[in-house]
Amino acid sequence: MAEAAAVVAESLAGYRARAARAVLEQVVLPGEELLLPGQEDGEGPGSAGERPLRLNAGARSRGRVVCGPGLRRCGDRLLVTKCGRLRHKEPGSGNGGGVYWVDSQQKRYVPVKGDHVIGIVTAKSGDIFKVDVGGSEPASLSYLSFEGATKRNRPNVQVGDLIYGQFVVANKDMEPEMVCIDSCGRANGMGVIGQDGLLFKVTLGLIRRLLAPDCEILQEVGKLYPLEIVFGMNGRIWVKAKTIQQTLILANVLEACEHMTADQRKQIFSRLAES
Amino acid sequence: MKQVLKESLPANGDTSVLAGVYGPAEVKVSKEIFNKATLEVTLRPKIGLPGVAEKSRERLIRNTCEAVVLGALHPRTSITVVLQVVSDAGSLLACCLNAACMALVDAGVPMRALFCGVTCALDSDGTLLLDPTAKQEKEARAVLTFALDSVERKLLMSTTKGLYSDAELQQCLAAAQAASQHVFRFYRESLQRRYSKS
Numbered sequence: 514m515a516e517a518a519a520v521v522a523e524s525l526a527g528y529r530a531r532a533a534r535a536v537l538e539q540v541v542l543p544g545e546e547l548l549l550p551g552q553e554d555g556e557g558p559g560s561a562g563e564r565p566l567r568l569n570a571g572a573r574s575r576g577r578v579v580c581g582p583g584l585r586r587c588g589d590r591l592l593v594t595k596c597g598r599l600r601h602k603e604p605g606s607g608n609g610g611g612v613y614w615v616d617s618q619q620k621r622y623v624p625v626k627g628d629h630v631i632g633i634v635t636a637k638s639g640d641i642f643k644v645d646v647g648g649s650e651p652a653s654l655s656y657l658s659f660e661g662a663t664k665r666n667r668p669n670v671q672v673g674d675l676i677y678g679q680f681v682v683a684n685k686d687m688e689p690e691m692v693c694i695d696s697c698g699r700a701n702g703m704g705v706i707g708q709d710g711l712l713f714k715v716t717l718g719l720i721r722r723l724l725a726p727d728c729e730i731l732q733e734v735g736k737l738y739p740l741e742i743v744f745g746m747n748g749r750i751w752v753k754a755k756t757i758q759q760t761l762i763l764a765n766v767l768e769a770c771e772h773m774t775a776d777q778r779k780q781i782f783s784r785l786a787e788s
Numbered sequence: 789m790k791q792v793l794k795e796s797l798p799a800n801g802d803t804s805v806l807a808g809v810y811g812p813a814e815v816k817v818s819k820e821i822f823n824k825a826t827l828e829v830t831l832r833p834k835i836g837l838p839g840v841a842e843k844s845r846e847r848l849i850r851n852t853c854e855a856v857v858l859g860a861l862h863p864r865t866s867i868t869v870v871l872q873v874v875s876d877a878g879s880l881l882a883c884c885l886n887a888a889c890m891a892l893v894d895a896g897v898p899m900r901a902l903f904c905g906v907t908c909a910l911d912s913d914g915t916l917l918l919d920p921t922a923k924q925e926k927e928a929r930a931v932l933t934f935a936l937d938s939v940e941r942k943l944l945m946s947t948t949k950g951l952y953s954d955a956e957l958q959q960c961l962a963a964a965q966a967a968s969q970h971v972f973r974f975y976r977e978s979l980q981r982r983y984s985k986s
Contacts, residue, residue, distance in 0.1 A: 540976075540979055540980045540983045540984075542893070542902060542975065542976060542979065543893060543898075543899040543900065543902055543938075544899070544901035544902055544937070544938045544939045545901060583898075585858075585898075592900065594858060594898035594899060594900065594980050595893075595896055595898055595899075596893045596894075596983075597983065598983060617896050618894075618896070618982075618983070619809065619895070619896030620896075621812065621813075621869075621895065621896060622894075623812065623862070648812075648918055649811075649812045649814055649815075649862065649864075649865040649866075650864075668837070684857060685861060685862060685863055686863060727917060
């Protein structure tokens, strides 16, 4: 029994909460605990509770650290709940400890307030439309949430139409609600997406990459053919080019971008540009 | 809205199980739980229709997953785990548990820890065998399967068949805890490989 106990002690010894700063950009697994910057000194080996003297006292003000997707607060530590790379963003101005989040690869969308998504109208019941956004429930969209819509002037939306809108209510307890106007009452690009074109689905991580500022993929695609493209944060992309063939080529290229390295992508684009 | 979000293929020797996770998705009103997700597990044997043995394994896997998945983040939704046995050469339940865990992690279902399954067999001399083959399981005096979590190697689920003493149970548990290290290292390596491509 003594050997068994020794073996168990050895296997448990490997577990220890790590500092969040030390694990940035590395893959973290669910169940790991991360220490925030203010707590690291107390955990160091041997110091027996003494705080080391600091020459520049104001260096690390605790501020308020925002716990983003994939992390939960657990006491005064962060518990990782999804597998992915840990990322951190410094606060833009002054106070606050910035945002920590886990960049995970997922296909299933969970509605979040403020996200712009592409939905498919599945039903019209009375004054609201039911829109499928790829989440666990269909979102509701009132007919008055379009630009210039009044009780007399109803928008022309049929079952099966594509809608680009944003969520105003999206939490785990309530049915998600979306609108096609912004807070000033203007459409701002939202509303019913026009005829033709192709809607296809990609992973959520690819959408986030494409929507990041200075995305190379988008610039290269733009040089290839003239096109219209709409990205929904729920993993859906609508694309329309001059001919059906070009539309299909663009759809295939965007889907494949998930798995290609930058060099392979450049090769494919140069080959397409020649033909 | 039924898209397979993950297929994982772990193999304990020659036992392999294919796992797919769908969710959080819509749930029938009769099955919905107002404050957490409804977890459903379906285990399909390689040949024949699912029977009572599959039902009991499904329940064990479901109880383990419920202990670990943060269902409170997705109330009134359903998370479905579908397991298909591709080949069975012993230690099937442990393999199903490992497959289910990897599938849940890959689908992005929020979890408070990882879990793994380990099988121990005690033969008539009292020798402990980890991950027994089907033949060793049949000849063993007792077969014990444990599900352990990754944070502190705590016991999440145990199912045992046969005759064993209290001391032997503790021995098997300790051996399983030591063996789970290897499984969790495998999880870590394969997930790191997956994220290294992006």
